[in-house]
Amino acid sequence: LARTIRGLPARVSLLMIEHDMDLILDLCEHITVLHEGRVLTAGPPAAIARDPTVRAVYLGHTEGVRRG
Numbered sequence: 857l858a859r860t861i862r863g864l865p866a867r868v869s870l871l872m873i874e875h876d877m878d879l880i881l882d883l884c885e886h887i888t889v890l891h892e893g894r895v896l897t898a899g900p901p902a903a904i905a906r907d908p909t910v911r912a913v914y915l916g917h918t919e920g921v922r923r924g
Contacts, residue, residue: 858883877914880907889913 861870861883876878880887881901888898891913897904904910 877905 857881862896864870868916872880872884881904884901885905886898887901889896889907891902896913897907897910
């Protein structure tokens with residue numbers, strides 16, 4: 857899948873719904889993270905990877921998670 861996506865022309869936009877964060881962080885230029893049906897945050901992969909709220913939600917510790 858990753859090889860196919862990387863082979864697409866740069867002008868092609870793609871919406872992916874995926875829970876494999878390693879795949880998403882590797883492939884995407886911009887990421888929007890949803891939590892309970894709402895946008896939790898959005899930005900470039902490096903910012904998403906270090907976001908403490910994203911890390912908490914995806915590690916299963918949602919106490920103190922900001923809600924939209």
